[in-house]
Amino acid sequence: MKKSLADHLLDWSGRIFLTAILGFLVLPFFVVAIASFNKGAILSFPPEAWSVQWYVNAFEYRDFGAGLRNSLRIAAIGAGIALIAGAGFAFVFQRYEFRFKSGLNAILMSPLIIPNFTIGLGILILTASASLPRNLWTVVTVHVIIVLPFVVRSVYVSLQNLERNYENAAESLGASPAYVLLTITAPLLLPGLIAGGIFAAILSFNEFTASLYVVNRGTTTLPVAMYNYVREYADPTLAAISVMYALAVAVLLLVLHRIFRLERVLNVE
């Protein structure tokens, strides 16, 4: 069928619009990348001279290093706990009926609606009124609460796609529930578990608002350290660390996409 002029117009305006939107999405990243190589402390576009001194500065700024270490530790522990709790809950939620099932689900999923600042404030008030110490575990608790819904969702989808016949076959041949779980269910679920864990770690690493409420000097995360920097200094050091930060996350995301295909993870195939 030959396309009419109107069809061609429609196609081309669609393509131009699409390019514009994609441009809007990546624009801030490219601008911050250009700004990070600006020689002067005051930004100008286009930069009059280039330099990599802000990258050096970012590496030498102590709070960023400490923040990165805290963030990595919190993301690793938080994602680990969220994965164990989330996978366990997704399993019993998908397969069993039990008392308070929907109530438990509603509470665990509520962070999708309750703003992060409210969760941060809640945990802060809770630790204060129960006279609990505010340390790394406080931040970890907040992160686990926030990333748990995403882990549950991701594992739940994998459980739904799981072929139950393998388990049934093993069971009918006399395998104990624990043996079936370890040798059939767990290996089949592994890709979903790994994807959920990495997803949780990225979300935890990026979390800022709730962390701002519960961190103290010793547990400041990288996003909070970066926020504190913007409030005090205006030089492009933050642009330099932003570029490295975004690139690191982008690489992780590409790896995730390579292995699991994001279309499938996000159910948009």
Add this chain to the structure above:
Amino acid sequence: MSKRPFLGWFASPSILIAFGLTASFLAIIQYSLRAHVPGSLDPGGFTFDNFTTLWHLAYGRAFMNSLLLCIWTAVFALLIGYPLAYAMIRARSGLLRSAILLISLTPLFMGEIVRTYSWMIVLGNRGFLNSVLLKLGLIDSPIGFMFTMTGVVIALVHFTLPIVVVMLAAALSHIDRNLERAATSLGAGRVRVFFTVTLPLSMPGVVAATSTAFAWTFSAFATPQMIGGGQVSTISTMVYQVGFASFNFPLAASLSLTGLLFAIAVLALFNTGIRRLEKYGAH
């Protein structure tokens, strides 16, 4: 009773977390009903004063700003996100589809601070956008994007676009293409097919995406805080300010509680409105 191996083992970690979450929520409710003792972090006796204080004009403006930001952001995110999701689902090459998906997700994975800081550089008076517009001679003096609602909305649309695109794409990908083919074979043009078949079938996704965009914008803090720079106060920035500038945590608790109820009420109203409309359309 049926066999339920591992029920206790698998459910207990999540039950523990649910208890912590519930306790923190009860702590907020409890604090919101306690008096603020100036100079002390411990709250005083029971009172309803925190809620009557919220009738003050400054808090009213924060509620208004939050609502406006949510509405504008949802509208623009839908207008921009729909074509993007459509192009992604209908792209003929898998490479193009993956590319659109990955680019759409970048704001989500840049992190709040990196993303917001980048927008500060784009939107500032000496920033990228104003420099380009000045050099092109399109404007004589910089446009003030920073510290305005416009600037905050631009950055918030960028922030909510990924989730809107993903939700719309999920809805679009589950539409039966044969319905569109049937319409085409009966002589409907592409535009007519889109407006009479595709768009109505994707409405559940549009509604879900709107609610989510609303909830995300409502909980956004870094964007109004950094781009609004104190000029655009929202519920989120107000809660932080009341808590960490005046150390009035009882008031912060009542403000975030009221804010949450406000957001839920608006979303419920939106959903009822949509259901009414659907009923109306079914006639």
